[in-house]
Amino acid sequence: MKNKIKVLRAQHELTQAQLAQKLEVSRQTINAIEKGKFDPSLPLAFKLSKLFAKPIEEIFQNEES
Amino acid sequence: MGIMKEKQENWKSRSGKNTLKLGIWTGSWVLTTALVAFGPDFIWNENRTLTLMALILNLVIGLLMILANKNYVNSLDELQRKIQLEAMGMALGVAVVFGIGYSMLDTTNIITHDAEISHLIILIALTYFAGCVIGSLRYR
Numbered sequence: 001m002k003n004k005i006k007v008l009r010a011q012h013e014l015t016q017a018q019l020a021q022k023l024e025v026s027r028q029t030i031n032a033i034e035k036g037k038f039d040p041s042l043p044l045a046f047k048l049s050k051l052f053a054k055p056i057e058e059i060f061q062n063e064e065s
Numbered sequence: 066m067g068i069m070k071e072k073q074e075n076w077k078s079r080s081g082k083n084t085l086k087l088g089i090w091t092g093s094w095v096l097t098t099a100l101v102a103f104g105p106d107f108i109w110n111e112n113r114t115l116t117l118m119a120l121i122l123n124l125v126i127g128l129l130m131i132l133a134n135k136n137y138v139n140s141l142d143e144l145q146r147k148i149q150l151e152a153m154g155m156a157l158g159v160a161v162v163f164g165i166g167y168s169m170l171d172t173t174n175i176i177t178h179d180a181e182i183s184h185l186i187i188l189i190a191l192t193y194f195a196g197c198v199i200g201s202l203r204y205r
Binding site for chain 1: 076077142143144145147201203204205
């Protein structure tokens with residue numbers, strides 16, 4: 001699954017560590033999500049959506065679609 | 066904002082505390098296991114009551130170590146839990162497959178020595194450790 005987290009994080013001037021702190025996850029998790037190696041759970045996706053004030057479908061795109 | 070920062074600190078410190086607790090209980094369990102293994106010969110001269118007491122202490126601390134491990138896993142984030150789950154799955158599979166194979170080597174007398182449980186424990190620990198390292202590298 002593709003995502004725009006890296007771009008949104010840069011727009012909000014957040015480091016991976018700062019974003020990880022805000023979401024209560026490890027920096028490794030943010031890095032893995034950004035690189036598309038790990039798909040977050042729905043609750044974590046909702047947290048990202050709330051934090052960046054964007055709908056989930058705008059942050060995440062299914063690669064098949 | 067202040068509440069959010071406090072919450073973040075809580076998650077990190079909670080996770081750190083659970084890791085420390087797991088380390089303490091694991092260390093205690095290893096020590097009491099050594100006590101049960103070597104105490105009868107080297108400390109209390111084969112006294113059955115003391116051996117039983119040491120064994121009960123070992124089991125109680127082992128139970129607390131299991132609970133600490135459960136709390137530790139629950140305090141991890143979702144990626145860390147996935148890495149742990151995969152490592153534990155590999156360790157369990159290796160334990161069943163190689164444990165039974167090793168036992169059959171013994172019962173069919175293909176190996177001359179007895180199949181020791183400690184060999185299996187070492188294999189499980191190494192598999193779990195390798196699983197954690199591989200998982201961490203994969204999602205780096």
